[in-house]
Amino acid sequence: MDDKVLIAKRVALEMKGGTLVNLGIGLPTTVANYLDPTLDVYFQSENGIVGMAPAPEEGMVDPNLTDAGGGFVGAIPGAASIDSAVSFGLIRGGHLDVTVLGGLEVDELGQLANWTVPGKMVPGMGGAMDLVSGAKRVIVAMTHTAKGKSKIIKRCTLPLTSVRRVDLVVTELAVLEPTEAGLVLKELAPGVTVEQVVAATEATLIIPANIGVMPISESVAVAVGS
Amino acid sequence: MQRKATSCAKAVEMIPDGAILMIGGFMGVGSPHRTIDELIRQGKKDLTIICNDTGRPAFGIGKLIVAKLVKKVIASHIGTNPETQRQFISGELEVVLTPQGTLIEQIRSGGYGLGGVLTSTGVGTTVALGKQVIDINGKQFLLELPLRAEFALIAAHRADYRGNLEYALTARNFNSIMAMSADHVIVEPDHIVPVGVIPPDAVVTPFCCVDYIIERCN
Numbered sequence: 001m002d003d004k005v006l007i008a009k010r011v012a013l014e015m016k017g018g019t020l021v022n023l024g025i026g027l028p029t030t031v032a033n034y035l036d037p038t039l040d041v042y043f044q045s046e047n048g049i050v051g052m053a054p055a056p057e058e059g060m061v062d063p064n065l066t067d068a069g070g071g072f073v074g075a076i077p078g079a080a081s082i083d084s085a086v087s088f089g090l091i092r093g094g095h096l097d098v099t100v101l102g103g104l105e106v107d108e109l110g111q112l113a114n115w116t117v118p119g120k121m122v123p124g125m126g127g128a129m130d131l132v133s134g135a136k137r138v139i140v141a142m143t144h145t146a147k148g149k150s151k152i153i154k155r156c157t158l159p160l161t162s163v164r165r166v167d168l169v170v171t172e173l174a175v176l177e178p179t180e181a182g183l184v185l186k187e188l189a190p191g192v193t194v195e196q197v198v199a200a201t202e203a204t205l206i207i208p209a210n211i212g213v214m215p216i217s218e219s220v221a222v223a224v225g226s
Numbered sequence: 227m228q229r230k231a232t233s234c235a236k237a238v239e240m241i242p243d244g245a246i247l248m249i250g251g252f253m254g255v256g257s258p259h260r261t262i263d264e265l266i267r268q269g270k271k272d273l274t275i276i277c278n279d280t281g282r283p284a285f286g287i288g289k290l291i292v293a294k295l296v297k298k299v300i301a302s303h304i305g306t307n308p309e310t311q312r313q314f315i316s317g318e319l320e321v322v323l324t325p326q327g328t329l330i331e332q333i334r335s336g337g338y339g340l341g342g343v344l345t346s347t348g349v350g351t352t353v354a355l356g357k358q359v360i361d362i363n364g365k366q367f368l369l370e371l372p373l374r375a376e377f378a379l380i381a382a383h384r385a386d387y388r389g390n391l392e393y394a395l396t397a398r399n400f401n402s403i404m405a406m407s408a409d410h411v412i413v414e415p416d417h418i419v420p421v422g423v424i425p426p427d428a429v430v431t432p433f434c435c436v437d438y439i440i441e442r443c444n
Contacts, residue, residue, distance in 0.1 A: 122311050129351065
């Protein structure tokens with residue numbers, strides 16, 4: 001299975017009914033494709049909508065209805081459009097239950113760096129700093145390594161997005177839970193060993209006696225994801 | 227009734243070189259596109275732009291960057307415009323990157339007569355450098371100062387001839403907040419309707435905030 005599909009499917013299992021969720025651009029956006037359709041999960045987009053829905057069919061888009069990446073989206077019946085101050089009031093004010101964001105680095109303190117590589121990539125933080133500081137639950141969805149280098153390291157070397165400890169990190173190899181004591185290895189991806197995760201991780205992991213396996217069936221996942 | 231409707235050219239002629247502008251829009255959605263094109267046509271120089279993002283090189287505020295009319299940008303995101311990043315890295319353009327929720331509150335406080343806002347966003351990061359940290363009930367906040375502009379260039383869905391504004395979906399974004407925070411507010415609506423067509427409960431920006439309404443293409 002594609003690594004990013006696996007990550008998105010695992011993150012989708014974290015979603016609970018009746019919650020308001022903000023998905024970041026890129027991999028996090030694809031989490032919506034794998035949600036249990038019986039759950040009432042509502043999506044907020046920071047450019048100003050509560051109740052975002054997938055894009056309508058071609059020819060039916062509204063150029064004034066987009067997501068934070070500028071892509072055309074839809075809205076559920078009962079959606080609300082809001083200005084940017086209300087939107088970030090929702091984010092900072094404890095009204096947003098979950099945010100899922102990509103990452104460049106996560107460290108042993110559970111701190112995330114995801115907005116810049118100084119001198120090379122200076123896109124700006126957009127809403128990421130507010131989302132990480134303000135959402136009730138922060139889930140990082142990212143590949144475990146980049147170009148062979150671990151993205152889960154002892155201390156972030158890139159500028160931090162927030163000093164807040166994120167709540168969960170999901171990669172194609174494992175699910176990690178940052179805690180006060182450090183990064184706990186909670187689950188392994190199907191077919192992955194503890195040794196493989198440790199070898200791909202620069203940070204020291206806390207390895208409990210019992211480690212789960214991501215409850216994702218390889219065969220079903222491939223069928224749906226491909 | 228005061229006549230606020232004017233041509234795009236006349237509205238933009240009021241803006242001097244070196245002006246501080248707020249420009250609405252999010253990735254070009256809800257940006258005043260005709261006004262942006264007119265700034266380029268008139269060749270304004272040394273502008274300071276306060277905006278959420280610099281759009282793309284050929285869409286939205288990004289066009290102003292490509293045309294090199296801008297000396298300073300205060301924005302939350304420049305990632306979709308490689309030209310902004312290039313000018314920033316080479317030192318041609320000053321860029322102040324600000325968290326989006328902080329930026330909108332700086333603009334809001336500028337327009338609401340507040341001395342700034344306290345936010346936990348950015349505490350302990352590079353965003354906090356040089357800023358006052360204030361402890362409120364044991365939690366740390368950054369003091370973020372208000373922003374104002376000489377002109378706000380905003381877009382709306384409908385304006386009436388008095389200047390009441392209604393917005394469409396995610397095209398509202400920064401526009402309704404910026405309408406409070408500049409000395410002169412120029413709105414580019416999709417449609418201008420007779421006074422009374424927009425009912426009071428549907429008005430988002432009240433007419434007293436709007437100085438000029440750009441007429442349909444002429």
